[in-house]
Amino acid sequence: MYFLQQIHLPRSRSSQFPFSVKSLAELETMTFESPVTVFVGENGSGKSTLLKALAIKLNLPAIGSIDLESDDTLDGVKSYAEGIITKWKNKAYRGFFFRAEDYFGFVKRLRNLDDELKGDIVDFEKRLSGSGLKLAVGAVQGQKDALIRKYGNLTEVSHGEGFLKVLEGRLQAEGIYLIDEPEAALSPQRQLALFSLIKNLAENHSCQFIIATHSPILMTLPNATIFQFGDSIQKVNYEETEHFTILKNFLNNPEAFLRHL
Numbered sequence: 001m002y003f004l005q006q007i008h009l010p011r012s013r014s015s016q017f018p019f020s021v022k023s024l025a026e027l028e029t030m031t032f033e034s035p036v037t038v039f040v041g042e043n044g045s046g047k048s049t050l051l052k053a054l055a056i057k058l059n060l061p062a063i064g065s066i067d068l069e070s071d072d073t074l075d076g077v078k079s080y081a082e083g084i085i086t087k088w089k090n091k092a093y094r095g096f097f098f099r100a101e102d103y104f105g106f107v108k109r110l111r112n113l114d115d116e117l118k119g120d121i122v123d124f125e126k127r128l129s130g131s132g133l134k135l136a137v138g139a140v141q142g143q144k145d146a147l148i149r150k151y152g153n154l155t156e157v158s159h160g161e162g163f164l165k166v167l168e169g170r171l172q173a174e175g176i177y178l179i180d181e182p183e184a185a186l187s188p189q190r191q192l193a194l195f196s197l198i199k200n201l202a203e204n205h206s207c208q209f210i211i212a213t214h215s216p217i218l219m220t221l222p223n224a225t226i227f228q229f230g231d232s233i234q235k236v237n238y239e240e241t242e243h244f245t246i247l248k249n250f251l252n253n254p255e256a257f258l259r260h261l
């Protein structure tokens with residue numbers, strides 16, 4: 001089971017962003033044929049723009065420090081997003097939008113929450129005593145412990161370790177998840193760990209993923225529908241993507257490339 005089946009993109013004669021993005025101007029309808037959809041393509045080809053517009057249209061929360069509504073870097077995309085028409089197979093009731101750069105905002109958000117909870121404890125200690133104090137502190141401590149159980153201490157892990165931990169903590173069954181360049185923080189080994197997480201949720205827990213990526217590893221997710229963004233948007237196999245062919249040819253014979261660089 002997957003959720004979002006098709007989108008119709010808005011048309012306009014305007015040459016303003018995002019109508020100025022060639023791949024999007026050429027596309028009228030995109031059909032999601034499998035639980036995992038992957039957007040690939042050159043830098044600036046429009047992958048993130050479409051992902052952001054979809055996240056706004058689907059009203060998905062952003063995992064970061066600010067929500068999409070108040071994120072003024074998305075102003076250009078908001079009116080475009082309103083014009084997207086969606087066709088659902090089953091309406092998802094949970095999901096999120098996560099960009100590699102949002103991770104630090106999320107850590108900051110957790111730290112602020114932790115500070116607030118510590119503040120609550122100090123406050124209770126001033127105002128309460130005996131069993132009342134014990135109960136109130138216990139409740140707050142329970143919330144602090146739950147956060148640590150879910151995410152570990154994100155201030156004491158590396159970017160990549162924490163990034164994966166956040167995804168592990170937040171991805172749940174029957175959700176739709178839009179993720180922009182998750183590989184930015186991840187070693188090849190952790191990309192494989194993410195691969196396995198996504199594969200399991202897509203195959204066994206009714207999740208839908210739409211992922212923009214430059215990672216040849218993530219492009220090979222089983223049964224993923226891959227859209228390559230360029231002058232237009234084409235459905236391709238992973239062997240046909242530029243990422244795959246360039247990397248494969250380069251690793252087969254680095255000297256041949258180095259002569260021309």
Ligand SMILES: Nc1ncnc2c1ncn2[C@@H]1O[C@H](COP(=O)(O)OP(=O)(O)OP(=O)(O)O)[C@@H](O)[C@H]1O
Binds near residue numbers: 212
């Ligand atoms: N807020 C904006 N205003 C005007 N143009 C923008 C804006 N954001 C992006 N663009 C332009 O839109 C085009 C598509 O950008 P987008 O971020 O969608 O590319 P991308 O395929 O995700 O690239 P990358 O792989 O580098 O993340 C680029 O040419 C970019 O310069």
